[in-house]
Every structure is written in C-alpha cells, then in structure tokens.
C-alpha cells in the first residue's frame with residue numbers, strides 16, 4: 001500500500017510541474033492492524049472473568065438470596081477469576097513494556113543452572129501433584145551473559161508449561177555450551193504440539209487447547225513474553241515437538 005504526496009514545483013515563481021512522492025506505508029498499516037487486533041483480543045480476555053464476577057455478585061446481592069452452599073461455591077469461583085485477572089493484567093503489562101523498543105536489560109554474568117534450580121524450587125509442588133519427574137542435566141559451569149530476573153521469568157514460563165501440558169513422564173532441564181553459544185533446553189514428555197500449531201504458539205492469546213490452558217491458569221501470553229525477552233537479548237528460541245510424545249524448547253544465547 002502506497003501513500004502519494006504531491007509537491008508543486010515552481011520555476012521563476014511560476015508553477016512548472018509537480019513532484020509526486022510515493023511512500024510505502026504497508027508496514028505502518030500492518031503495525032496498526034496488529035495493535036488493534038491485540039487491543040480487541042486483550043479486551044475480550046479481560047471481559048470474560050469480569051462478566052463471571054459481575055453475574056455472581058448480582059446473585060449474591062439479591063435480597064432473597066439465602067443459600068450458604070452456593071455462596072461458598074461462588075466465592076471460591078470468584079477467587080479463581082480474580083486470580084486469572086491478576087495474572088492477565090501482570091502479563092499484559094510485562095508484554096507491553098517488552099514491546100517498547102528501549103527495553104533496558106540488566107545483563108550480567110549469570111549462573112543459569114542456579115536459575116533452573118530456583119524455578120524447580122518454586123514449581124516442584126505442581127510437578128509433584130502430577131507425579132512428574134524433573135531431571136537436571138547441566139553440562140556447563142560457564143556463566144551466560146543475561147538479565148537474571150528476566151531469564152528466570154523465561155525459565156519459569158517454560159517449566160510451568162512443561163508441567164501444565166504433561167500428564168506423566170520426565171521433564172529434563174539442560175544447559176550446555178555450543179562454541180560461543182549458551183544453550184538452555186526444557187524438554188517434556190507431554191501432549192506435544194501438532195505441526196499446524198507450531199508457528200502459532202508464539203502468537204498472543206493462541207492456545208491449542210483452550211480449556212486446558214484456562215483450567216491451569218494460563219494467560220496465553222507466556223510464550224510471547226518468553227520470545228520477547230530472548231529477542232531483546234539477541235538470542236533465539238526453537239521448538240521441536242512430536243504430537244503425543246513431547247516437546248523441546250531450546251534457547252540459544254550468544255555469549
């Protein structure tokens with residue numbers, strides 16, 4: 001798509017022609033379209049828990065409402081919806097900060113294996129509930145040059161996905177060096193991802209199994225956040241998966 005700008009050309013104070021500039025604005029339009037889509041999707045995601053809360057508050061507020069069992073059920077459902085909103089708003093804020101071009105990373109020499117250990121400590125209960133085994137395969141003692149807080153967020157997102165999308169088996173956490181690249185891997189033996197979904201999983205709010213994602217409190221923004229953080233580091237993320245067998249996420253950071 002082009003935008004034309006015409007500039008009159010004067011010679012000796014007289015109109016002698018016209019200069020027409022064509023500017024390619026497809027990228028700007030594409031950006032605007034994506035932003036509109038994002039706002040529409042985000043509003044939709046926010047609306048769902050808000051409607052549930054609204055409906056329940058209305059019922060609980062009725063003068064003739066007098067059912068302690070339903071009241072308890074409603075309150076526990078409402079707590080879940082509030083938690084969902086909390087995660088969603090936090091993730092939205094984080095993603096919008098990351099999409100600014102001037103993301104400030106606080107990079108330092110960082111022990112990624114220690115970050116993996118920290119993530120395991122905070123998620124082991126979730127893994128234990130499903131009797132999942134977490135195996136550590138750390139093959140390097142080198143440091144990675146990265147922002148530790150953001151890298152912990154990446155690892156937490158990948159590990160919690162591995163737990164969410166597995167019903168049994170082992171989750172393996174790996175670190176190693178490949179020439180000058182620091183490699184981190186999170187591999188699971190979970191439900192896997194079909195070929196047709198592989199590219200879309202990094203899109204905002206894309207969920208292969210909507211019910212499963214929502215059930216486990218997913219905002220649909222975990223992988224987009226992961227990708228933004230890795231790209232801000234100048235690194236890249238790959239995914240390999242066999243449907244029904246498991247998934248491997250691999251991050252490469254240039255050291």
Ligand code: ADP
Nearest residue numbers: 161162165201207208213218219220221222223
């Ligand atoms: P969600 O909050 O839904 O987990 P994500 O952005 O983290 O959002 O992931 C997007 C989708 O990618 C998920 O809904 C799920 O369908 C798929 N996915 C992510 N990680 C895995 C995994 N380890 N195994 C299988 N599917 C996965």
